[in-house]
Amino acid sequence: MTIHASRLAGLVAALAFGSVHADEVQVAVAANFTAPIQAIAADFEKATGHTLVAAYGATGQFYTQIKNGAPFQVFLSADDTTPQKLEAEGETVKGSRFTYAVGALALWSAQPGYVDAQGEVLKQNQFKHLSIANPKTAPYGLAATQVLARAGLIEQVRDKLVEGQNITQAYQFVSTGNAELGFVALSQIYKDGKVTRGSAWIVPASMHDPIKQDAVILNTGKDSVAAKALVEYLKGPDAAAIIKSYGYEL
Missing domain, CATH: 3.40.190.10 (Periplasmic binding protein-like II)
Known part of the structure; x- marks a missing residue:
């Protein structure tokens, strides 16, 4: 099969564009959300080319780690109060916080x-x-x-x-x-x-009190294309379908 020079140049450019713009996002994930985020990560990577690297744990422990300089770029909390607290303390990108699941x-x-x-x-x-x-x-x-x-x-x-x-x-x-x-x-x-x-x-x-789970982009992720892409993906219909399949409300 012969590939014309112009088409070959286009393919090379597309590959170069993908390699330059594909990025990795470091995410602190509340332990309860382990299974959903693993399913979401696979689809997110296929859809965007970005790689999601997750750490799982307790929300309170993540708060301490973030305050001590942990390199997480996005935080998926098990509550809404911890992201609000980080927001008030100037640790997050303004306007990025939203509820991703209940x-x-x-x-x-x-x-x-x-x-x-x-x-x-x-x-x-x-x-x-x-x-x-x-x-x-x-x-x-x-x-x-x-x-x-x-x-x-x-x-x-x-x-x-x-x-x-x-x-x-x-x-x-x-x-x-x-x-x-x-x-x-x-x-x-x-x-x-x-x-x-x-x-x-x-x-x-x-x-019990509502378990509203908020996500937020941390300051370390303010210039990350992958961090912004993940937050937008979590707001979309594909992620919503996965989240609801695990018994969460939106």
């Missing part, structure tokens, strides 16, 4: 049939260990304590609590059987309209 909480056991659809298993108090994320650094952990308080069960379960550093560790305690049940992010156990493993009570949103 999370849901679930009481979950890896054992089928262990958790009933109304969460009565909590009141029955027959379990030895209840896993939650650290409420001081993880918004889903804070939401879990709010649910327990509203149900009047704080004192009843206090000695049974097993605390994970973040929501991933809280999930792992239950997944491995070290805790019979625990409060996890719905997105960790849910896909396309159903719980994928074990048994769960999807906690009514009225039982």
Whole structure:
């Protein structure tokens, strides 16, 4: 097959343009959003050519790291207050903050049939260990304590609590059987309209403060084409479909 010189020049220019403008974006991602961002990253890279490099952890820990100069360019928080705080402290690109998802909480056991659809298993108090994320650094952990308080069960379960550093560790305690049940992010156990493993009570949103999850471009990403592209992609329909498939609201 013969390629004319003009067409060849065009192909070379296109490749050069792609190599110059394809970039990498460093993203701090709240642990509850691990599965969705992994799915989004693959589509984002295909659509834009940019590479998403993610670190996962607790929102409070990321706040400390960002304040100490961590090179993250975009922050996907598990709450809205931490990005607001960073914004007020001059650590973010003005006007870049937005809510990318509203999370849901679930009481979950890896054992089928262990958790009933109304969460009565909590009141029955027959379990030895209840896993939650650290409420001081993880918004889903804070939401879990709010649910327990509203149900009047704080004192009843206090000695049974097993605390994970973040929501991933809280999930792992239950997944491995070290805790019979625990409060996890719905997105960790849910896909396309159903719980994928074990048994769960999807906690009514009225039982805890809204888990509004905000994203923001940090000052380190102010000149990053990839950072801006990621934020725009997260606002689009393709990302929205993935986010909703994991049980989040928009």
